[in-house]
Amino acid sequence: MSSDRLRISGATKTYPGIVALDDVTFAVAPGEVHGLLGENGAGKSTMLNILSGVRPGDKGSIAVDGATIPIRTPLDARAAGIAMIHQELQLVPELTVAQNIFLGRPMTGFGGTIVKRHEQERRARAVLADLDPTIDPSVKINTLKVAQQQIVEIARALIDEAKVIAMDEPTSSLTPAEFENLASLIAALSARGVSVIYVSHKMDEVFQVCQRATILRDGKLVGVVDIANETEDTIVAKMVGREVLHATHVSHATMTPVLTVEGLSRADVVMDANLTLHAGEVLGISGLVGAGRTELLRLIAGIDRPTAGAVKVNGEPVRSHDPRAAIRAGIGLVPEERKREGIVHARSVASNMALPKMDNYTNAGLLRHGHLHKRAESVMTDLRLRPLNVRQPIGTFSGGNQQKAIIGRWLAASTNIFLFDEPTRGIDVGAKSEIYNLIERLASEGNAILVVSSEMPEIMRLSDRVLVMREGRIVADLASEKITEEEIAYHAIPRKEQITA
Amino acid sequence: MIEGPPVKPAPPFNMKFNLRDAGTLFGLILIVVVFASLTPVFLTAPNLINILQQSSINAAIALGMTLVIISGGIDLSVGPTAALSAVISASLMVAGVPIPLAIVASLGVGMMCGLFNGVLVAYAGLQPFIVTLGGLSLYRALSLIYTGGNPIFGIPPEFRALTNGDLMGVPNPVIIVGIIALILWVVLNKTPLGEYILAVGGNEEAARIAGVPVARTKVATFVISGCLASVAALILVGRLGAAEPTIGNLWELDAIAAAAIGGASLMGGKGSIVGTLIGAIILGALRNGLTLMNVQAFYQLLATGIIIIVAMLIDRATRGR
Numbered sequence: 001m002s003s004d005r006l007r008i009s010g011a012t013k014t015y016p017g018i019v020a021l022d023d024v025t026f027a028v029a030p031g032e033v034h035g036l037l038g039e040n041g042a043g044k045s046t047m048l049n050i051l052s053g054v055r056p057g058d059k060g061s062i063a064v065d066g067a068t069i070p071i072r073t074p075l076d077a078r079a080a081g082i083a084m085i086h087q088e089l090q091l092v093p094e095l096t097v098a099q100n101i102f103l104g105r106p107m108t109g110f111g112g113t114i115v116k117r118h119e120q121e122r123r124a125r126a127v128l129a130d131l132d133p134t135i136d137p138s139v140k141i142n143t144l145k146v147a148q149q150q151i152v153e154i155a156r157a158l159i160d161e162a163k164v165i166a167m168d169e170p171t172s173s174l175t176p177a178e179f180e181n182l183a184s185l186i187a188a189l190s191a192r193g194v195s196v197i198y199v200s201h202k203m204d205e206v207f208q209v210c211q212r213a214t215i216l217r218d219g220k221l222v223g224v225v226d227i228a229n230e231t232e233d234t235i236v237a238k239m240v241g242r243e244v245l246h247a248t249h250v251s252h253a254t255m256t257p258v259l260t261v262e263g264l265s266r267a268d269v270v271m272d273a274n275l276t277l278h279a280g281e282v283l284g285i286s287g288l289v290g291a292g293r294t295e296l297l298r299l300i301a302g303i304d305r306p307t308a309g310a311v312k313v314n315g316e317p318v319r320s321h322d323p324r325a326a327i328r329a330g331i332g333l334v335p336e337e338r339k340r341e342g343i344v345h346a347r348s349v350a351s352n353m354a355l356p357k358m359d360n361y362t363n364a365g366l367l368r369h370g371h372l373h374k375r376a377e378s379v380m381t382d383l384r385l386r387p388l389n390v391r392q393p394i395g396t397f398s399g400g401n402q403q404k405a406i407i408g409r410w411l412a413a414s415t416n417i418f419l420f421d422e423p424t425r426g427i428d429v430g431a432k433s434e435i436y437n438l439i440e441r442l443a444s445e446g447n448a449i450l451v452v453s454s455e456m457p458e459i460m461r462l463s464d465r466v467l468v469m470r471e472g473r474i475v476a477d478l479a480s481e482k483i484t485e486e487e488i489a490y491h492a493i494p495r496k497e498q499i500t501a
Numbered sequence: 502m503i504e505g506p507p508v509k510p511a512p513p514f515n516m517k518f519n520l521r522d523a524g525t526l527f528g529l530i531l532i533v534v535v536f537a538s539l540t541p542v543f544l545t546a547p548n549l550i551n552i553l554q555q556s557s558i559n560a561a562i563a564l565g566m567t568l569v570i571i572s573g574g575i576d577l578s579v580g581p582t583a584a585l586s587a588v589i590s591a592s593l594m595v596a597g598v599p600i601p602l603a604i605v606a607s608l609g610v611g612m613m614c615g616l617f618n619g620v621l622v623a624y625a626g627l628q629p630f631i632v633t634l635g636g637l638s639l640y641r642a643l644s645l646i647y648t649g650g651n652p653i654f655g656i657p658p659e660f661r662a663l664t665n666g667d668l669m670g671v672p673n674p675v676i677i678v679g680i681i682a683l684i685l686w687v688v689l690n691k692t693p694l695g696e697y698i699l700a701v702g703g704n705e706e707a708a709r710i711a712g713v714p715v716a717r718t719k720v721a722t723f724v725i726s727g728c729l730a731s732v733a734a735l736i737l738v739g740r741l742g743a744a745e746p747t748i749g750n751l752w753e754l755d756a757i758a759a760a761a762i763g764g765a766s767l768m769g770g771k772g773s774i775v776g777t778l779i780g781a782i783i784l785g786a787l788r789n790g791l792t793l794m795n796v797q798a799f800y801q802l803l804a805t806g807i808i809i810i811v812a813m814l815i816d817r818a819t820r821g822r
Contacts, residue, residue, distance in 0.1 A: 303710060327712040341710050344703035346770055351696055356712035358693035366691045409711065 035213030284463030332410030400431025556785030573769030578636030580749030615727025664739025702769030
């Protein structure tokens with residue numbers, strides 16, 4: 001198999017108590033787009049870390065174009081022609097595009113003392129011309145959109161003359177249109193003979209861009225598949241190790257309004273939002289990234305200051321820009337970015353759970369830890385937290401279990417209006433259906449639920465009704481029989497005449 | 502995907518004596534053993550008590566600093582806060598104001614300084630480093646202006662008896678700091694405020710979304726820090742029998758050092774009352790031991806710097822990564 005562009009043989013990596021990767025062989029052909037698939041914990045990250053020299057493996061060898069190359073550091077990987085594009089982009093916001101592209105190995109003159117900025121910008125422009133000619137190499141990174149920043153990273157890899165580019169969840173913050181653009185870029189890279197390793201949870205993307213895929217489960221190789229011979233279900237079954245059942249939607253919506261939002265606005269981010277949410281109802285909010293969905297939830301939860309409008313719970317106005325007032329009114333936000341906005345990493349599940357209503361667990365001003373832990377255990381048992389240890393720091397749990405703990409936080413705080421922002425972002429396929437079941441259960445118990453999601457199947461699976469947001473406004477209110485992908489997309493995508501209007 | 506270190510069972514919440522504190526204690530024992538073998542006087546009861554007494558001022562400051570640091574802030578203004586509170590309480594006492602009232606006034610001054618810092622940080626959204634850097638100049642200037650730069654003499658002996666006395670051989674300042682440490686331990690580990698401080702320092706945005714009163718929590722840490730600066734000032738005024746407007750120079754650095762040695766992370770979210778207490782004693786023991794060995798002040802400073810850096814390196818190495 002000397003025709004492999006990249007071949008990792010017998011890769012093994014153990015951490016204390018865990019075999020993260022167990023004798024896995026992974027090979028990529030020249031110009032191939034190869035998916036690396038598996039649930040969280042399957043060993044994808046470990047594989048990428050070995051490849052990029054961030055955390056070398058315990059055993060195994062790496063060969064590029066048939067020549068075995070030891071990769072012990074990120075510099076080794078770069079020298080071997082392996083480039084990584086991380087989920088969180090590795091760019092310096094205050095530097096220019098060109099400076100970022102040449103970061104760490106600038107083009108210099110005068111014996112390495114002077115950086116040739118113009119020369120850098122000229123070369124950067126030449127490379128970017130093929131990728132996205134609208135990117136000016138002399139502007140600062142922070143003036144670019146995320147999709148463009150990603151292209152800058154690809155340009156950096158190309159200037160490095162990378163033979164293999166590994167992309168870790170590259171579309172996590174891209175719009176569908178931006179994904180299409182990325183997909184054609186990947187095709188162009190592939191045509192130039194650059195191999196791409198594509199790591200993603202999103203099956204539709206994998207099917208669009210990849211030719212083959214390597215599937216991992218629990219650190220072991222499950223198999224290498226030709227995408228053309230597979231369906232989403234067969235691949236997911238291989239990842240999870242069992243069939244994943246598709247449930248059908250059951251509505252628990254009542255006619256009792258619980259939450260009303262009247263003319264809620266924040267500058268040009270959210271404009272004149274009106275909605276009514278009923279007990280037992282799951283109201284989906286769809287739209288493109290940047291349409292103002294997250295911002296709307298944050299306004300309702302009292303996190304940001306609105307410029308106009310009101311939020312009412314059971315007819316009573318809720319003080320704006322005051323998260324505690326919203327919580328007292330029964331509103332709880334399960335945020336999209338769990339790490340940044342959801343959890344206090346080093347604190348226990350119980351502590352994280354108790355934060356909104358700490359006074360429930362005190363006696364004469366002192367915390368009753370025994371009482372708190374018992375309550376946490378009962379809530380988390382109900383949510384099937386795994387492992388069921390509420391004293392353990394929440395940061396040590398998997399994404400799905402962290403999400404359950406955050407949901408538990410609001411259950412314990414007697415919340416009855418749940419705001420979910422991308423509830424399954426970064427969560428395993430297996431844990432996903434658990435979160436769905438939970439949301440459905442919350443609705444069946446009479447709670448009112450808002451779900452923002454960019455994943456169409458998720459919106460369609462969960463929602464009784466769907467609002468579509470476009471450019472800060474709610475532009476459609478679709479009843480259950482009208483919820484189709486086409487209908488949602490029709491309203492979500494901005495059209496020229498509307499932009500100019 | 503491996504996220505973070507492998508899962509290990511957490512110790513029970515109540516009365517946990519964590520590994521990091523054990524490490525700090527081990528450092529202290531090491532220093533004691535070294536000095537005990539170098540100078541016989543070191544390991545005698547009077548000298549050990551002496552160390553505790555010498556450490557008490559820094560410990561008081563460092564305990565308040567610890568809460569501020571855990572919440573993600575820093576308080577550089579503790580020294581001048583102490584000076585301002587010292588000169589005001591001293592002038593009150595000299596003017597014949599009853600001692601308890603003067604003490605209350607002193608604590609009040611410290612808390613006001615802390616409130617000023619805290620409000621600017623929590624409500625105006627300024628960075629703690631800059632706000633308290635401003636406070637550092639401001640409070641120093643106020644105490645110099647208030648006294649015209651002159652020390653205030655004539656502290657009533659009744660007050661001096663209070664801070665220079667002892668209870669069954671244990672000096673009062675040591676007892677006072679011990680009680681403060683106990684209270685703060687309870688605050689940090691047993692009250693909602695403690696949970697809030699840890700949550701705000703651990704992840705401010707998540708804390709806010711979870712309904713933690715972030716601003717009030719931050720203000721509380723600065724007020725506590727200011728109050729404890731006043732306690733330190735009172736101990737010093739009693740010991741010296743005078744209040745100088747220039748006291749407290751560089752106290753903030755010793756306090757930060759003690760907190761850091763004790764395991765506080767300047768990134769916030771992490772720190773220990775017990776650790777800070779031991780950290781302050783480590784610094785005190787070091788200075789005491791070196792003085793007993795007749796090491797020049799310049800070299801003492803050198804040793805302090807080395808200890809701080811070595812402690813941080815060990816901390817880094819043992820935490821892995």
